[in-house]
Amino acid sequence: MPTQPLSQKEIEDRLRELPGWSVDSDRLTRGYRLADHFAATAFVVHIAQIQQELDHHSDLTLGYNSVTLAVNTHSAGGALTEKDFELAERVDAVAPGHGAN
Numbered sequence: 554m555p556t557q558p559l560s561q562k563e564i565e566d567r568l569r570e571l572p573g574w575s576v577d578s579d580r581l582t583r584g585y586r587l588a589d590h591f592a593a594t595a596f597v598v599h600i601a602q603i604q605q606e607l608d609h610h611s612d613l614t615l616g617y618n619s620v621t622l623a624v625n626t627h628s629a630g631g632a633l634t635e636k637d638f639e640l641a642e643r644v645d646a647v648a649p650g651h652g653a654n
């Protein structure tokens with residue numbers, strides 16, 4: 554069964570559980586700061602590993618000491634789905650280990 558779009562209320566409820574994340578241009582988005590460029594790059598590689606595991610991929614932007622994710626579900630016509638929030642939770646779970654905040 555394809556992943557279903559979440560309702561506006563479901564999105565608002567899920568966002569309350571994910572401080573730092575917001576919806577921007579219909580994509581679930583968060584930026585992180587890291588100590589330096591190497592730390593940011595290592596974090597990107599870890600995110601890529603999680604995304605392969607989930608088979609769900611954000612647009613990732615690597616800056617000097619920053620990483621930004623933006624994700625929606627292409628197969629749901631660009632809507633936000635449970636898969637986007639699952640990715641956000643998984644990334645948040647490993648962020649402290651990278652000193653990302």
Ligand SMILES: C[C@H](O)[C@H](O)[C@H]1CNC2=NC(N)=NC(=O)C2=N1
Nearest residue numbers: 608609610611625626627628629
């Ligand atoms: C075939 C493969 O499972 C699909 O293309 C996956 C890959 N990663 C994906 N990532 C995102 N963000 N949305 C999708 O619909 C999606 N689909």
